[in-house]
Amino acid sequence: MSTTVAPDDKREVRKANKVAASDRSKAENNLGMKLVAPAIFLMLLVTAFPMLRALYLSLFDYSLTSPEEREFLGLANYWTALTDPLFWETTLNTVFIMVVTVAFELVIGFAFAMVMHRVIFARGIIRTSILIPYGIITVVSGFAWQFAFSNNNGFVNAWLPFVEDGFNWFGQYGSAMAAIMVSEIWKTTPFMSLLLLAGLAQVSEDMLEAAKVDGATWWQRLWKVILPNMRSAIMVAVLFRALDAYRIFDNIYVMTAGAQGTESISFLTYRQVIEQFQLGIGSALSVLLFISVLIIAFLIVKIFRVDLASARQEG
Amino acid sequence: MSAKNKIGIVVGAVLILVWCLLPVAWIISLSFKSQAAITNGSPGFFPSEGGGAGWQNYRDVLADDQFLRAILNSIGISLIATLLSVIIATLAAYAVARLEFTGKKFVLTLALVIAMFPVVSLVGPLFDMWRTFGIYDTWPGLIIPYMSFTLPLAIWTLSAFFREIPWEMEQAAQVDGATSWQAFRKVIVPLAAPGVFTAAILTFFFAWNDFVFGISLTSTENARPIPAALSFFVGSDPFNRPASLLAAGAVVSTIPIIVIVLLFQRKIVAGLTSGAVKG
Numbered sequence: 001m002s003t004t005v006a007p008d009d010k011r012e013v014r015k016a017n018k019v020a021a022s023d024r025s026k027a028e029n030n031l032g033m034k035l036v037a038p039a040i041f042l043m044l045l046v047t048a049f050p051m052l053r054a055l056y057l058s059l060f061d062y063s064l065t066s067p068e069e070r071e072f073l074g075l076a077n078y079w080t081a082l083t084d085p086l087f088w089e090t091t092l093n094t095v096f097i098m099v100v101t102v103a104f105e106l107v108i109g110f111a112f113a114m115v116m117h118r119v120i121f122a123r124g125i126i127r128t129s130i131l132i133p134y135g136i137i138t139v140v141s142g143f144a145w146q147f148a149f150s151n152n153n154g155f156v157n158a159w160l161p162f163v164e165d166g167f168n169w170f171g172q173y174g175s176a177m178a179a180i181m182v183s184e185i186w187k188t189t190p191f192m193s194l195l196l197l198a199g200l201a202q203v204s205e206d207m208l209e210a211a212k213v214d215g216a217t218w219w220q221r222l223w224k225v226i227l228p229n230m231r232s233a234i235m236v237a238v239l240f241r242a243l244d245a246y247r248i249f250d251n252i253y254v255m256t257a258g259a260q261g262t263e264s265i266s267f268l269t270y271r272q273v274i275e276q277f278q279l280g281i282g283s284a285l286s287v288l289l290f291i292s293v294l295i296i297a298f299l300i301v302k303i304f305r306v307d308l309a310s311a312r313q314e315g
Numbered sequence: 316m317s318a319k320n321k322i323g324i325v326v327g328a329v330l331i332l333v334w335c336l337l338p339v340a341w342i343i344s345l346s347f348k349s350q351a352a353i354t355n356g357s358p359g360f361f362p363s364e365g366g367g368a369g370w371q372n373y374r375d376v377l378a379d380d381q382f383l384r385a386i387l388n389s390i391g392i393s394l395i396a397t398l399l400s401v402i403i404a405t406l407a408a409y410a411v412a413r414l415e416f417t418g419k420k421f422v423l424t425l426a427l428v429i430a431m432f433p434v435v436s437l438v439g440p441l442f443d444m445w446r447t448f449g450i451y452d453t454w455p456g457l458i459i460p461y462m463s464f465t466l467p468l469a470i471w472t473l474s475a476f477f478r479e480i481p482w483e484m485e486q487a488a489q490v491d492g493a494t495s496w497q498a499f500r501k502v503i504v505p506l507a508a509p510g511v512f513t514a515a516i517l518t519f520f521f522a523w524n525d526f527v528f529g530i531s532l533t534s535t536e537n538a539r540p541i542p543a544a545l546s547f548f549v550g551s552d553p554f555n556r557p558a559s560l561l562a563a564g565a566v567v568s569t570i571p572i573i574v575i576v577l578l579f580q581r582k583i584v585a586g587l588t589s590g591a592v593k594g
Contacts, residue, residue, distance in 0.1 A: 032416025038406065039407035040407075053440040128577060136572060137524050137569065140568065143561055144345075144565070150558075152358065155358065155359055253530075269438075273531075286437070286440070
Protein backbone atom coordinates (compact mmCIF):
# COMPACT_ATOMS: atom_id res chain seq x y z
CA MET A 1 0.00 0.00 0.00
CA SER A 2 1.48 3.26 -1.06
CA THR A 3 -0.04 5.21 1.82
CA THR A 4 1.83 3.16 4.39
CA VAL A 5 5.08 3.19 2.45
CA ALA A 6 5.27 6.93 2.12
CA PRO A 7 5.38 7.82 5.84
CA ASP A 8 7.89 5.02 6.42
CA ASP A 9 10.16 6.43 3.74
CA LYS A 10 9.84 9.81 5.28
CA ARG A 11 10.76 8.42 8.63
CA GLU A 12 13.86 6.78 7.16
CA VAL A 13 14.92 9.97 5.50
CA ARG A 14 14.25 11.78 8.72
CA LYS A 15 16.44 9.38 10.63
CA ALA A 16 19.24 9.76 8.09
CA ASN A 17 19.10 13.51 8.36
CA LYS A 18 18.75 13.47 12.08
CA VAL A 19 22.05 15.13 12.82
CA ALA A 20 21.66 17.75 10.15
CA ALA A 21 18.10 18.58 11.04
CA SER A 22 18.43 18.24 14.78
CA ASP A 23 16.77 21.60 15.39
CA ARG A 24 13.83 20.59 13.32
CA SER A 25 13.39 17.22 14.96
CA LYS A 26 13.73 18.87 18.34
CA ALA A 27 10.90 21.23 17.45
CA GLU A 28 8.83 18.33 16.21
CA ASN A 29 9.51 16.39 19.38
CA ASN A 30 8.45 19.39 21.40
CA LEU A 31 5.27 19.95 19.46
CA GLY A 32 4.40 16.26 19.67
CA MET A 33 4.76 16.20 23.43
CA LYS A 34 2.73 19.38 23.83
CA LEU A 35 -0.08 17.99 21.70
CA VAL A 36 -0.41 14.77 23.68
CA ALA A 37 0.09 16.37 27.08
CA PRO A 38 -3.60 17.17 27.79
CA ALA A 39 -4.67 13.65 26.86
CA ILE A 40 -2.00 12.08 29.02
CA PHE A 41 -2.79 14.36 31.94
CA LEU A 42 -6.50 13.53 31.85
CA MET A 43 -5.99 9.82 31.46
CA LEU A 44 -3.55 9.71 34.34
CA LEU A 45 -5.74 11.91 36.53
CA VAL A 46 -8.65 9.52 36.32
CA THR A 47 -6.77 6.21 36.26
CA ALA A 48 -3.21 6.18 37.53
CA PHE A 49 -3.75 8.59 40.40
CA PRO A 50 -6.89 6.92 41.78
CA MET A 51 -5.28 3.52 41.32
CA LEU A 52 -2.29 4.56 43.42
CA ARG A 53 -4.67 6.00 45.96
CA ALA A 54 -6.59 2.69 46.03
CA LEU A 55 -3.30 0.90 46.59
CA TYR A 56 -2.63 3.19 49.56
CA LEU A 57 -6.14 3.02 51.03
CA SER A 58 -6.21 -0.76 50.72
CA LEU A 59 -3.66 -0.89 53.54
CA PHE A 60 -6.06 0.66 56.03
CA ASP A 61 -9.14 -0.27 57.95
CA TYR A 62 -11.05 2.69 56.59
CA SER A 63 -14.78 3.16 56.61
CA LEU A 64 -16.40 6.39 55.43
CA THR A 65 -19.00 6.06 58.14
CA SER A 66 -16.28 6.45 60.78
CA PRO A 67 -13.33 8.10 59.03
CA GLU A 68 -11.58 9.14 62.23
CA GLU A 69 -11.09 5.50 63.16
CA ARG A 70 -8.84 4.89 60.19
CA GLU A 71 -6.20 2.35 61.14
CA PHE A 72 -3.16 0.96 59.36
CA LEU A 73 -3.53 -2.74 58.68
CA GLY A 74 -0.80 -3.60 56.20
CA LEU A 75 -1.88 -6.39 53.90
CA ALA A 76 -4.64 -7.66 56.19
CA ASN A 77 -7.41 -6.48 53.84
CA TYR A 78 -5.96 -8.59 51.05
CA TRP A 79 -5.80 -11.56 53.36
CA THR A 80 -9.44 -11.00 54.36
CA ALA A 81 -10.52 -10.78 50.73
CA LEU A 82 -8.51 -13.73 49.50
CA THR A 83 -9.63 -16.05 52.30
CA ASP A 84 -13.30 -15.12 51.92
CA PRO A 85 -15.28 -17.69 49.91
CA LEU A 86 -17.44 -14.83 48.58
CA PHE A 87 -14.45 -13.38 46.75
CA TRP A 88 -13.76 -16.66 45.00
CA GLU A 89 -17.43 -17.25 44.31
CA THR A 90 -17.80 -13.92 42.56
CA THR A 91 -14.52 -14.34 40.69
CA LEU A 92 -15.59 -17.76 39.48
CA ASN A 93 -18.97 -16.34 38.42
CA THR A 94 -17.23 -13.61 36.47
CA VAL A 95 -14.86 -16.02 34.72
CA PHE A 96 -17.81 -18.29 33.94
CA ILE A 97 -19.78 -15.40 32.42
CA MET A 98 -16.72 -14.25 30.48
CA VAL A 99 -15.95 -17.66 28.97
CA VAL A 100 -19.54 -18.54 28.06
CA THR A 101 -20.51 -15.17 26.60
CA VAL A 102 -17.33 -14.75 24.57
CA ALA A 103 -17.65 -18.29 23.19
CA PHE A 104 -21.26 -17.70 22.12
CA GLU A 105 -20.49 -14.26 20.77
CA LEU A 106 -17.59 -15.59 18.73
CA VAL A 107 -19.68 -18.30 17.04
CA ILE A 108 -22.83 -16.22 16.51
CA GLY A 109 -20.84 -13.11 15.63
CA PHE A 110 -18.88 -15.05 13.03
CA ALA A 111 -22.07 -16.44 11.49
CA PHE A 112 -23.48 -12.89 11.34
CA ALA A 113 -20.28 -11.60 9.80
CA MET A 114 -20.38 -14.31 7.10
CA VAL A 115 -23.95 -13.37 6.23
CA MET A 116 -23.20 -9.63 6.20
CA HIS A 117 -20.14 -10.25 4.04
CA ARG A 118 -22.16 -12.06 1.38
CA VAL A 119 -25.48 -10.29 1.57
CA ILE A 120 -26.24 -8.13 -1.46
CA PHE A 121 -29.71 -6.80 -0.75
CA ALA A 122 -30.74 -4.68 2.22
CA ARG A 123 -27.13 -4.10 3.26
CA GLY A 124 -27.93 -0.72 4.77
CA ILE A 125 -30.86 -2.01 6.80
CA ILE A 126 -28.84 -4.89 8.24
CA ARG A 127 -25.89 -2.72 9.13
CA THR A 128 -28.14 -0.14 10.72
CA SER A 129 -29.99 -2.72 12.78
CA ILE A 130 -26.81 -4.37 13.95
CA LEU A 131 -25.72 -1.09 15.49
CA ILE A 132 -28.88 -0.80 17.55
CA PRO A 133 -27.93 -3.34 20.25
CA TYR A 134 -24.47 -1.77 20.32
CA GLY A 135 -25.88 1.70 20.87
CA ILE A 136 -28.64 0.89 23.34
CA ILE A 137 -27.94 1.60 26.99
CA THR A 138 -26.93 -1.65 28.73
CA VAL A 139 -29.31 -0.83 31.55
CA VAL A 140 -32.19 -0.66 29.07
CA SER A 141 -31.27 -3.98 27.49
CA GLY A 142 -31.01 -5.43 30.99
CA PHE A 143 -34.57 -4.27 31.71
CA ALA A 144 -35.85 -5.57 28.39
CA TRP A 145 -34.49 -9.04 29.06
CA GLN A 146 -35.46 -9.04 32.71
CA PHE A 147 -39.06 -8.34 31.74
CA ALA A 148 -38.83 -10.83 28.89
CA PHE A 149 -37.77 -13.60 31.29
CA SER A 150 -40.21 -12.49 34.00
CA ASN A 151 -42.83 -15.13 34.83
CA ASN A 152 -45.32 -12.36 35.42
CA ASN A 153 -44.90 -10.16 32.34
CA GLY A 154 -42.54 -11.87 29.96
CA PHE A 155 -42.87 -13.74 26.72
CA VAL A 156 -39.97 -16.17 27.08
CA ASN A 157 -41.92 -18.77 29.05
CA ALA A 158 -44.76 -18.63 26.56
CA TRP A 159 -42.42 -18.98 23.58
CA LEU A 160 -40.13 -21.70 24.89
CA PRO A 161 -41.95 -25.03 24.51
CA PHE A 162 -39.82 -26.86 27.08
CA VAL A 163 -40.36 -24.34 29.89
CA GLU A 164 -43.39 -24.37 32.15
CA ASP A 165 -45.49 -21.22 32.02
CA GLY A 166 -44.95 -20.26 35.65
CA PHE A 167 -41.19 -20.89 35.66
CA ASN A 168 -39.31 -18.27 37.65
CA TRP A 169 -36.01 -17.65 35.86
CA PHE A 170 -34.67 -15.51 38.65
CA GLY A 171 -35.56 -18.03 41.35
CA GLN A 172 -32.34 -20.01 41.18
CA TYR A 173 -28.70 -19.65 40.24
CA GLY A 174 -28.50 -21.49 36.91
CA SER A 175 -31.43 -19.91 35.12
CA ALA A 176 -30.72 -16.45 36.56
CA MET A 177 -27.16 -16.64 35.19
CA ALA A 178 -28.55 -17.81 31.86
CA ALA A 179 -30.84 -14.78 31.69
CA ILE A 180 -27.95 -12.42 32.53
CA MET A 181 -25.78 -14.00 29.88
CA VAL A 182 -28.51 -13.81 27.23
CA SER A 183 -28.76 -10.07 27.83
CA GLU A 184 -24.98 -9.67 27.66
CA ILE A 185 -24.67 -11.78 24.50
CA TRP A 186 -27.53 -9.96 22.78
CA LYS A 187 -25.95 -6.60 23.44
CA THR A 188 -22.37 -7.30 22.41
CA THR A 189 -22.55 -9.88 19.62
CA PRO A 190 -23.06 -7.14 17.02
CA PHE A 191 -19.81 -5.48 18.08
CA MET A 192 -18.02 -8.80 17.72
CA SER A 193 -19.57 -9.42 14.31
CA LEU A 194 -18.51 -5.98 13.03
CA LEU A 195 -14.91 -6.63 14.08
CA LEU A 196 -15.03 -10.06 12.44
CA LEU A 197 -16.60 -8.57 9.32
CA ALA A 198 -13.64 -6.22 9.01
CA GLY A 199 -11.32 -9.21 9.39
CA LEU A 200 -13.30 -11.16 6.80
CA ALA A 201 -12.91 -8.33 4.32
CA GLN A 202 -9.14 -8.79 4.54
CA VAL A 203 -9.28 -12.46 3.43
CA SER A 204 -8.34 -12.54 -0.22
CA GLU A 205 -11.07 -13.69 -2.60
CA ASP A 206 -8.40 -15.03 -4.98
CA MET A 207 -7.17 -17.47 -2.38
CA LEU A 208 -10.70 -18.66 -1.71
CA GLU A 209 -11.30 -19.06 -5.44
CA ALA A 210 -8.06 -21.03 -5.79
CA ALA A 211 -9.02 -23.32 -2.92
CA LYS A 212 -12.39 -23.87 -4.54
CA VAL A 213 -10.78 -24.78 -7.88
CA ASP A 214 -8.54 -27.22 -6.03
CA GLY A 215 -11.65 -28.95 -4.79
CA ALA A 216 -11.68 -27.82 -1.15
CA THR A 217 -15.07 -28.21 0.52
CA TRP A 218 -16.77 -25.25 2.20
CA TRP A 219 -15.69 -26.60 5.58
CA GLN A 220 -12.06 -26.97 4.47
CA ARG A 221 -12.02 -23.46 3.04
CA LEU A 222 -13.36 -22.13 6.34
CA TRP A 223 -10.72 -23.87 8.48
CA LYS A 224 -7.74 -23.75 6.15
CA VAL A 225 -8.15 -20.39 4.40
CA ILE A 226 -10.63 -18.06 6.07
CA LEU A 227 -9.93 -18.56 9.78
CA PRO A 228 -6.11 -18.58 9.61
CA ASN A 229 -6.20 -15.39 7.58
CA MET A 230 -8.38 -13.55 10.08
CA ARG A 231 -6.41 -14.73 13.07
CA SER A 232 -5.38 -11.30 14.24
CA ALA A 233 -8.90 -9.87 13.88
CA ILE A 234 -10.35 -12.77 15.87
CA MET A 235 -7.78 -12.46 18.62
CA VAL A 236 -8.18 -8.72 19.00
CA ALA A 237 -11.96 -9.17 19.15
CA VAL A 238 -11.64 -11.93 21.78
CA LEU A 239 -9.23 -9.89 23.86
CA PHE A 240 -11.41 -6.80 23.88
CA ARG A 241 -14.62 -8.64 24.55
CA ALA A 242 -13.15 -10.90 27.23
CA LEU A 243 -11.84 -7.95 29.23
CA ASP A 244 -15.11 -6.14 28.70
CA ALA A 245 -17.11 -9.17 29.86
CA TYR A 246 -14.92 -9.51 32.94
CA ARG A 247 -16.08 -6.07 34.06
CA ILE A 248 -19.74 -7.12 33.89
CA PHE A 249 -21.82 -4.96 36.20
CA ASP A 250 -24.81 -3.20 34.60
CA ASN A 251 -26.74 -6.33 33.62
CA ILE A 252 -26.31 -7.97 37.01
CA TYR A 253 -27.24 -4.77 38.85
CA VAL A 254 -30.44 -4.41 36.86
CA MET A 255 -31.51 -8.03 36.44
CA THR A 256 -30.79 -9.74 39.77
CA ALA A 257 -28.96 -7.20 41.94
CA GLY A 258 -26.69 -10.10 42.84
CA ALA A 259 -29.46 -12.35 44.13
CA GLN A 260 -29.13 -16.16 43.88
CA GLY A 261 -25.36 -15.92 43.99
CA THR A 262 -25.11 -14.16 40.64
CA GLU A 263 -22.77 -11.47 41.95
CA SER A 264 -19.73 -10.58 39.84
CA ILE A 265 -16.41 -9.33 41.15
CA SER A 266 -17.20 -5.80 39.94
CA PHE A 267 -20.52 -5.93 41.75
CA LEU A 268 -18.89 -7.10 44.98
CA THR A 269 -16.37 -4.27 44.78
CA TYR A 270 -19.11 -1.73 44.12
CA ARG A 271 -21.14 -2.95 47.07
CA GLN A 272 -18.20 -2.68 49.44
CA VAL A 273 -17.19 0.81 48.35
CA ILE A 274 -20.36 2.65 47.44
CA GLU A 275 -23.08 0.90 49.38
CA GLN A 276 -21.19 0.00 52.55
CA PHE A 277 -18.56 2.78 52.47
CA GLN A 278 -15.80 0.29 53.29
CA LEU A 279 -13.04 2.11 51.43
CA GLY A 280 -10.25 -0.04 52.89
CA ILE A 281 -11.43 -3.49 51.93
CA GLY A 282 -13.14 -2.05 48.86
CA SER A 283 -9.82 -0.61 47.67
CA ALA A 284 -8.16 -3.97 48.22
CA LEU A 285 -10.86 -5.53 46.04
CA SER A 286 -10.32 -2.79 43.43
CA VAL A 287 -6.63 -3.62 43.31
CA LEU A 288 -7.35 -7.36 43.07
CA LEU A 289 -9.85 -6.70 40.28
CA PHE A 290 -7.28 -4.67 38.39
CA ILE A 291 -4.62 -7.35 38.87
CA SER A 292 -6.96 -10.07 37.60
CA VAL A 293 -7.70 -8.02 34.48
CA LEU A 294 -3.96 -7.72 33.87
CA ILE A 295 -3.55 -11.47 34.32
CA ILE A 296 -6.35 -12.21 31.86
CA ALA A 297 -4.93 -9.78 29.30
CA PHE A 298 -1.50 -11.33 29.74
CA LEU A 299 -2.84 -14.88 29.38
CA ILE A 300 -4.83 -14.09 26.25
CA VAL A 301 -1.91 -12.28 24.66
CA LYS A 302 0.46 -15.13 25.56
CA ILE A 303 -1.81 -18.05 24.72
CA PHE A 304 -3.02 -16.68 21.42
CA ARG A 305 0.15 -14.75 20.68
CA VAL A 306 -1.82 -11.62 19.86
CA ASP A 307 0.55 -9.09 18.43
CA LEU A 308 -1.18 -5.83 19.16
CA ALA A 309 1.73 -3.80 17.89
CA SER A 310 1.66 -5.45 14.48
CA ALA A 311 -2.13 -5.38 14.42
CA ARG A 312 -1.84 -1.63 14.84
CA GLN A 313 0.89 -1.04 12.30
CA GLU A 314 -1.03 -2.81 9.54
CA GLY A 315 -3.39 0.17 9.34
CA MET B 316 -23.97 -18.41 -6.08
CA SER B 317 -26.10 -21.52 -5.87
CA ALA B 318 -29.77 -21.38 -4.97
CA LYS B 319 -29.04 -23.14 -1.69
CA ASN B 320 -26.51 -20.49 -0.71
CA LYS B 321 -28.92 -17.72 -1.57
CA ILE B 322 -31.61 -19.18 0.64
CA GLY B 323 -29.07 -19.57 3.42
CA ILE B 324 -28.12 -15.92 3.19
CA VAL B 325 -31.72 -14.73 3.14
CA VAL B 326 -32.47 -16.83 6.21
CA GLY B 327 -29.30 -15.53 7.87
CA ALA B 328 -30.20 -11.93 7.12
CA VAL B 329 -33.67 -12.41 8.56
CA LEU B 330 -32.18 -13.99 11.68
CA ILE B 331 -29.86 -11.01 12.13
CA LEU B 332 -32.76 -8.60 11.86
CA VAL B 333 -34.84 -10.59 14.36
CA TRP B 334 -31.89 -10.79 16.75
CA CYS B 335 -31.28 -7.07 16.67
CA LEU B 336 -34.84 -5.83 16.69
CA LEU B 337 -36.75 -8.33 18.83
CA PRO B 338 -35.87 -6.83 22.25
CA VAL B 339 -36.47 -3.35 20.86
CA ALA B 340 -39.90 -4.36 19.58
CA TRP B 341 -40.55 -6.02 22.93
CA ILE B 342 -39.74 -2.96 24.98
CA ILE B 343 -41.89 -0.79 22.70
CA SER B 344 -44.73 -3.28 23.09
CA LEU B 345 -44.23 -3.25 26.86
CA SER B 346 -44.39 0.54 26.91
CA PHE B 347 -47.91 0.40 25.46
CA LYS B 348 -49.23 -2.00 28.06
CA SER B 349 -51.27 -0.51 30.87
CA GLN B 350 -49.77 -0.52 34.33
CA ALA B 351 -52.77 -2.37 35.68
CA ALA B 352 -52.21 -5.15 33.18
CA ILE B 353 -48.57 -5.36 34.16
CA THR B 354 -49.30 -5.57 37.88
CA ASN B 355 -51.87 -8.30 37.36
CA GLY B 356 -49.42 -10.12 35.14
CA SER B 357 -49.72 -9.97 31.39
CA PRO B 358 -47.37 -12.50 29.90
CA GLY B 359 -47.05 -12.49 26.15
CA PHE B 360 -45.46 -10.27 23.61
CA PHE B 361 -48.23 -7.87 22.69
CA PRO B 362 -50.60 -6.00 24.96
CA SER B 363 -53.56 -8.31 25.47
CA GLU B 364 -57.11 -7.16 24.89
CA GLY B 365 -58.05 -4.34 27.21
CA GLY B 366 -54.47 -4.22 28.53
CA GLY B 367 -53.29 -1.48 26.20
CA ALA B 368 -52.44 1.93 27.57
CA GLY B 369 -51.96 3.97 24.41
CA TRP B 370 -49.63 6.87 25.03
CA GLN B 371 -50.42 7.13 28.76
CA ASN B 372 -47.08 5.72 29.93
CA TYR B 373 -45.25 8.22 27.75
CA ARG B 374 -47.31 11.10 29.09
CA ASP B 375 -46.58 9.94 32.65
CA VAL B 376 -42.86 9.61 32.03
CA LEU B 377 -42.59 12.97 30.33
CA ALA B 378 -44.49 14.58 33.19
CA ASP B 379 -41.93 13.24 35.64
CA ASP B 380 -39.47 15.95 36.66
CA GLN B 381 -36.76 13.54 37.74
CA PHE B 382 -36.86 11.75 34.43
CA LEU B 383 -36.71 14.98 32.43
CA ARG B 384 -33.89 16.25 34.59
CA ALA B 385 -31.96 13.00 34.02
CA ILE B 386 -32.42 13.26 30.25
CA LEU B 387 -31.20 16.83 30.38
CA ASN B 388 -28.20 15.80 32.49
CA SER B 389 -27.35 13.00 30.10
CA ILE B 390 -27.58 15.19 27.03
CA GLY B 391 -25.52 17.97 28.57
CA ILE B 392 -22.87 15.81 30.17
CA SER B 393 -22.47 13.53 27.15
CA LEU B 394 -22.25 16.41 24.68
CA ILE B 395 -19.70 18.38 26.70
CA ALA B 396 -17.61 15.26 27.40
CA THR B 397 -17.73 14.35 23.71
CA LEU B 398 -16.75 17.80 22.52
CA LEU B 399 -13.81 18.17 24.90
CA SER B 400 -12.64 14.61 24.50
CA VAL B 401 -12.65 14.84 20.72
CA ILE B 402 -10.68 18.09 20.74
CA ILE B 403 -8.01 16.66 23.02
CA ALA B 404 -7.97 13.35 21.17
CA THR B 405 -7.59 15.12 17.84
CA LEU B 406 -4.47 16.90 19.04
CA ALA B 407 -3.03 13.67 20.41
CA ALA B 408 -3.95 11.58 17.38
CA TYR B 409 -2.49 14.16 15.02
CA ALA B 410 0.78 14.00 16.95
CA VAL B 411 0.75 10.21 17.00
CA ALA B 412 0.00 9.87 13.30
CA ARG B 413 2.16 12.67 11.99
CA LEU B 414 5.05 13.49 14.31
CA GLU B 415 8.03 11.70 15.75
CA PHE B 416 8.41 12.37 19.45
CA THR B 417 9.44 10.69 22.67
CA GLY B 418 6.57 9.19 24.55
CA LYS B 419 4.57 8.20 21.47
CA LYS B 420 4.59 4.55 22.54
CA PHE B 421 3.59 5.60 26.04
CA VAL B 422 0.46 7.37 24.78
CA LEU B 423 -0.67 4.33 22.84
CA THR B 424 0.09 1.90 25.65
CA LEU B 425 -1.65 4.09 28.20
CA ALA B 426 -4.69 4.34 25.95
CA LEU B 427 -4.73 0.57 25.54
CA VAL B 428 -4.47 -0.06 29.28
CA ILE B 429 -7.28 2.38 30.02
CA ALA B 430 -9.48 0.80 27.39
CA MET B 431 -9.16 -2.44 29.36
CA PHE B 432 -9.46 -0.89 32.81
CA PRO B 433 -12.10 -2.32 35.14
CA VAL B 434 -14.12 0.86 35.70
CA VAL B 435 -15.43 -0.25 39.09
CA SER B 436 -11.94 -0.39 40.55
CA LEU B 437 -11.66 3.41 40.14
CA VAL B 438 -15.00 4.22 41.63
CA GLY B 439 -13.91 4.09 45.26
CA PRO B 440 -10.91 6.39 45.01
CA LEU B 441 -12.75 8.74 42.61
CA PHE B 442 -15.70 8.90 45.02
CA ASP B 443 -13.26 9.94 47.72
CA MET B 444 -11.27 12.36 45.51
CA TRP B 445 -14.32 14.06 44.03
CA ARG B 446 -15.72 14.73 47.47
CA THR B 447 -12.43 16.32 48.47
CA PHE B 448 -12.38 18.45 45.30
CA GLY B 449 -16.03 19.33 45.78
CA ILE B 450 -17.12 18.02 42.39
CA TYR B 451 -18.98 14.98 43.67
CA ASP B 452 -22.53 14.96 42.28
CA THR B 453 -21.85 17.68 39.71
CA TRP B 454 -21.58 17.73 35.92
CA PRO B 455 -17.76 18.09 35.89
CA GLY B 456 -17.58 15.14 38.28
CA LEU B 457 -18.94 12.96 35.50
CA ILE B 458 -17.52 14.80 32.50
CA ILE B 459 -13.91 14.27 33.60
CA PRO B 460 -14.15 10.47 34.01
CA TYR B 461 -16.13 10.18 30.77
CA MET B 462 -13.49 12.18 28.92
CA SER B 463 -10.60 10.13 30.14
CA PHE B 464 -12.41 6.90 29.38
CA THR B 465 -13.46 7.95 25.90
CA LEU B 466 -10.03 9.35 25.00
CA PRO B 467 -8.48 5.94 24.25
CA LEU B 468 -11.23 5.03 21.80
CA ALA B 469 -11.10 8.47 20.21
CA ILE B 470 -7.30 8.52 19.96
CA TRP B 471 -7.17 5.08 18.37
CA THR B 472 -9.96 5.73 15.92
CA LEU B 473 -8.58 9.12 14.95
CA SER B 474 -4.97 8.06 14.58
CA ALA B 475 -6.13 5.25 12.28
CA PHE B 476 -7.97 7.84 10.19
CA PHE B 477 -5.15 10.36 10.23
CA ARG B 478 -2.64 7.78 9.08
CA GLU B 479 -4.61 7.38 5.85
CA ILE B 480 -4.58 11.09 5.07
CA PRO B 481 -2.06 11.99 2.34
CA TRP B 482 -0.33 14.77 4.27
CA GLU B 483 1.87 15.58 1.28
CA MET B 484 -1.13 17.35 -0.23
CA GLU B 485 -0.72 20.05 2.38
CA GLN B 486 2.78 20.83 1.12
CA ALA B 487 1.58 20.61 -2.47
CA ALA B 488 -1.02 23.26 -1.72
CA GLN B 489 1.65 25.45 -0.15
CA VAL B 490 3.82 25.07 -3.22
CA ASP B 491 0.80 26.22 -5.22
CA GLY B 492 0.79 29.42 -3.18
CA ALA B 493 -1.50 28.73 -0.24
CA THR B 494 -0.40 29.90 3.21
CA SER B 495 0.17 27.06 5.66
CA TRP B 496 -3.08 27.91 7.48
CA GLN B 497 -4.99 27.93 4.20
CA ALA B 498 -3.38 24.66 3.20
CA PHE B 499 -4.34 23.08 6.51
CA ARG B 500 -7.87 24.43 6.50
CA LYS B 501 -8.72 23.77 2.87
CA VAL B 502 -6.94 20.46 2.39
CA ILE B 503 -6.48 18.65 5.67
CA VAL B 504 -9.57 19.68 7.61
CA PRO B 505 -12.04 18.35 5.01
CA LEU B 506 -10.13 15.07 4.87
CA ALA B 507 -9.95 14.72 8.63
CA ALA B 508 -13.49 15.85 9.42
CA PRO B 509 -15.24 12.50 8.80
CA GLY B 510 -12.85 10.75 11.16
CA VAL B 511 -13.30 13.36 13.85
CA PHE B 512 -17.03 13.12 13.47
CA THR B 513 -16.95 9.32 13.81
CA ALA B 514 -14.84 9.56 16.94
CA ALA B 515 -17.40 12.02 18.32
CA ILE B 516 -20.28 9.62 17.75
CA LEU B 517 -18.51 6.70 19.42
CA THR B 518 -17.54 8.91 22.34
CA PHE B 519 -21.12 10.07 22.71
CA PHE B 520 -22.34 6.44 22.77
CA PHE B 521 -19.91 5.65 25.54
CA ALA B 522 -20.89 8.60 27.67
CA TRP B 523 -24.62 8.02 27.09
CA ASN B 524 -24.27 4.34 28.01
CA ASP B 525 -22.18 4.68 31.15
CA PHE B 526 -23.74 3.32 34.29
CA VAL B 527 -21.03 2.68 36.88
CA PHE B 528 -19.86 6.30 37.16
CA GLY B 529 -23.45 7.48 36.86
CA ILE B 530 -24.63 5.66 39.96
CA SER B 531 -21.45 6.02 42.03
CA LEU B 532 -20.47 9.63 41.50
CA THR B 533 -23.91 11.18 41.85
CA SER B 534 -26.33 11.21 44.74
CA THR B 535 -29.11 13.53 43.66
CA GLU B 536 -30.76 14.65 40.47
CA ASN B 537 -28.12 17.37 40.13
CA ALA B 538 -26.09 15.29 37.75
CA ARG B 539 -27.66 11.85 37.67
CA PRO B 540 -27.67 10.62 34.07
CA ILE B 541 -30.45 8.66 32.46
CA PRO B 542 -29.18 5.06 32.89
CA ALA B 543 -28.77 5.65 36.62
CA ALA B 544 -32.12 7.39 36.86
CA LEU B 545 -33.83 4.50 35.08
CA SER B 546 -32.35 2.03 37.53
CA PHE B 547 -33.54 4.11 40.49
CA PHE B 548 -36.92 4.75 38.93
CA VAL B 549 -38.72 2.83 41.66
CA GLY B 550 -37.42 1.84 45.00
CA SER B 551 -34.92 -0.89 45.57
CA ASP B 552 -36.99 -3.98 44.91
CA PRO B 553 -35.62 -5.24 41.60
CA PHE B 554 -38.45 -7.75 41.21
CA ASN B 555 -41.40 -5.38 41.23
CA ARG B 556 -40.80 -2.44 38.97
CA PRO B 557 -43.50 -0.58 37.08
CA ALA B 558 -42.43 -2.29 33.90
CA SER B 559 -44.58 -0.35 31.46
CA LEU B 560 -43.52 3.04 32.78
CA LEU B 561 -39.88 2.01 32.77
CA ALA B 562 -40.25 0.71 29.24
CA ALA B 563 -41.60 4.07 28.12
CA GLY B 564 -38.63 5.77 29.79
CA ALA B 565 -36.28 3.31 28.14
CA VAL B 566 -37.78 4.01 24.72
CA VAL B 567 -37.44 7.76 25.20
CA SER B 568 -33.81 7.42 26.27
CA THR B 569 -33.05 5.18 23.31
CA ILE B 570 -34.46 7.54 20.69
CA PRO B 571 -31.32 9.72 20.48
CA ILE B 572 -29.19 6.62 19.88
CA ILE B 573 -31.52 5.30 17.18
CA VAL B 574 -31.53 8.67 15.43
CA ILE B 575 -27.72 8.82 15.46
CA VAL B 576 -27.47 5.25 14.18
CA LEU B 577 -29.96 5.90 11.38
CA LEU B 578 -28.16 9.04 10.27
CA PHE B 579 -24.55 7.92 10.55
CA GLN B 580 -24.57 4.14 10.15
CA ARG B 581 -21.74 4.03 7.60
CA LYS B 582 -19.40 6.23 9.61
CA ILE B 583 -19.98 4.32 12.83
CA VAL B 584 -19.13 0.99 11.24
CA ALA B 585 -15.99 2.43 9.66
CA GLY B 586 -14.93 3.99 12.96
CA LEU B 587 -15.56 0.92 15.09
CA THR B 588 -13.64 -1.38 12.83
CA SER B 589 -10.75 0.91 11.99
CA GLY B 590 -10.26 1.78 15.63
CA ALA B 591 -10.27 -1.77 16.88
CA VAL B 592 -8.92 -3.93 14.08
CA LYS B 593 -6.56 -1.76 12.15
CA GLY B 594 -5.71 0.34 15.13
